[in-house]
Amino acid sequence: MKWSLLPVNEFNNYSEQWDALNKSNSNSLLLASDFVIPLIDNFSTGKEILAIARQNELVVAMFIITKKQTGVWESFQPSQAPISMSVYTNELLVDTLKSLCKTLKGLTLMLGITQLDPDISSRPESSSKLNTIDYIQTSRISVIGSFEEYWQKRGKNLRQNMNKQRNRLKKNGIDTKLEIITDPDKMINAIIDYGNLESSGWKLDSGTAVNIENQQGMFYKQVMERFAHKKQASVYKYWYGNDNAAMDLCIHNAETIIILKTTYNEEFKSSSPAMLMRQESFEAIFENKTYQKIEFYGKVMEWHKRWTDEIRTMYHLNFYCSSLASFLYKLLRKS
Numbered sequence: 481m482k483w484s485l486l487p488v489n490e491f492n493n494y495s496e497q498w499d500a501l502n503k504s505n506s507n508s509l510l511l512a513s514d515f516v517i518p519l520i521d522n523f524s525t526g527k528e529i530l531a532i533a534r535q536n537e538l539v540v541a542m543f544i545i546t547k548k549q550t551g552v553w554e555s556f557q558p559s560q561a562p563i564s565m566s567v568y569t570n571e572l573l574v575d576t577l578k579s580l581c582k583t584l585k586g587l588t589l590m591l592g593i594t595q596l597d598p599d600i601s602s603r604p605e606s607s608s609k610l611n612t613i614d615y616i617q618t619s620r621i622s623v624i625g626s627f628e629e630y631w632q633k634r635g636k637n638l639r640q641n642m643n644k645q646r647n648r649l650k651k652n653g654i655d656t657k658l659e660i661i662t663d664p665d666k667m668i669n670a671i672i673d674y675g676n677l678e679s680s681g682w683k684l685d686s687g688t689a690v691n692i693e694n695q696q697g698m699f700y701k702q703v704m705e706r707f708a709h710k711k712q713a714s715v716y717k718y719w720y721g722n723d724n725a726a727m728d729l730c731i732h733n734a735e736t737i738i739i740l741k742t743t744y745n746e747e748f749k750s751s752s753p754a755m756l757m758r759q760e761s762f763e764a765i766f767e768n769k770t771y772q773k774i775e776f777y778g779k780v781m782e783w784h785k786r787w788t789d790e791i792r793t794m795y796h797l798n799f800y801c802s803s804l805a806s807f808l809y810k811l812l813r814k815s
Contacts, residue, residue, distance in 0.1 A: 481533045481540070481579040488528035488544060488556070491520055497532070497539045501567045506600040509712070509731050509738055510563050510777075518702035519565065520544075522695045523558035531583075533568075533576055541568035541576045543593075551589035560699055562618075562777035563794075564595050570602050574610065574799075581801035590806075593797040603795055608803055615794040619784045621774040627766035638786045642759055645751045654720050658760045661715040664708035668692070670715040671701045674727050678743040690741070700729060700741065707731045718757035720745075725753035728761070737765070738775045758787065 491498070495513035502511045509515065520528075525546070533541040544556035544565040555564045568576055581588050595615055596603070603612055621630075631639065649656060661670050672692050679689040691697045707713035714737075716728040726744035730737050744754040765771055776784055780791055800806035 481535050481576065483580065483583040484530075484532040484534075485583065486530045486532070487526075488520055488524050488530050489526065491530050491544070492517065494530065494532060494542070498542050498567060501539055501542060501569075505567065505569065507733070507735075508563070508597075508600050509707075509733060509736065510561070511565070511567055511600075514706035514710070515561075515703055515731070516544075516565055518699050518706070519556075519558055519561055521702065522699040523560065524556070528556050531580060533579065535572075540572055541580075542566070543568070543580070545591070548592070551587045552592065553584060553588065553590070554592040555594050557594045560696070562595065563597050563600065564593050566593055566596075566601075568601075573601075573604060577610075577799040578801075581799070588801050590801065591799045593799070596795050596797055598792055598795065604797070609800045609806060611798050613796045613798070615796050616778075617780040617791050617793050618778060619776050619780050619788050619791045621762070621788045622790060623766055623769065623772055623774065625766075627763045630762075630766060635786055638755075641752065642756065645756060649720065649751060656725075656756065656760075657719040658757060658764075659717040659719065660761075661717060662708060662711065662713065664705055664713075667704040667708050667713065667715070668701055670717070670727075671697055671704065671729075673717070673724060674700070674715070674729065674741070674743060677724055677727055677745055680746065690743075703731065703740070704729060716757060716761050718753055718760075720748060720751075720753065723748070726757045728754075728757065732771060735771060736773045736775055737771045738777060755783070762787075 495517065498516065499513050502508060528544055528546040531543045531545055532539060545553045546556055548554045555566055557564060577591050580591060604610060606612060661667070671690070675689065675691045675697055679691060690700060692701060704713045704715065712732055714730045714732065716730065717724060718726040724745060725748050727742070728739050729741040730739050732738065742754055762774065765774065
């Protein structure tokens, strides 16, 4: 293998090769350059490296990595990225990492690839030079059959609670409406509305709320605009009369829709507006067979289990550059 080690700010020059490799493997929306570029623009320190491996002139692996400490490299992993910013041929992974160890300058003990999805990157067997560590469980819904069939398989409590909330809203004269925004020119206003809704709750005090003027807001604006121009972005907006009650930011292709971010108006918390929005949006997806999968990503919470029992475990991967490196790294961690 021949490697090119480049500053991360050169990613745009190689985005076509990145996308081609992604499409030949998992074709994940979260690994599309339209998702990666906003991550780099908003969260890169500038010290990350774009590592490109070629075999017989064919690109077989691309990693965005950063030096975490002496001898230890890790994949670029902002909190806004559900999975690792790495694209590679699964069958060549061990050879690829072994070769990268020899290419990186200076002492290299370990390469860490974080937050891997086993549906995208099959989990390898552990060995003296490689081990994997459970990260989180995440969930999805497979869109099979009718919505009524899916809905009847959900728990009795969920179905009764949704009916109860709808009846209460109706009794109080509150009409609900699901709006779906897909126009690229409307994405900036949708992100502003999302930020205003999220900032009205506890996230404002914690400093984690999306705002069009902060890094998070700029990131989601870029992502949603980029995907919208390819007809691959939707903002779900749920209304209680004239009040914005809940919102979802989603990206999608012909196979999968990914719910990137959710917020709701805490004033209406007792009526579960995000859950009501999901019920209606999922019903439309099932009826129209728009996608084959609805992906949540993120850590499985109790409310996820009300919607699905399809759960898988994501993982981290550590590759030790030699048996001695494995020993030294573990020794350093203990000290």
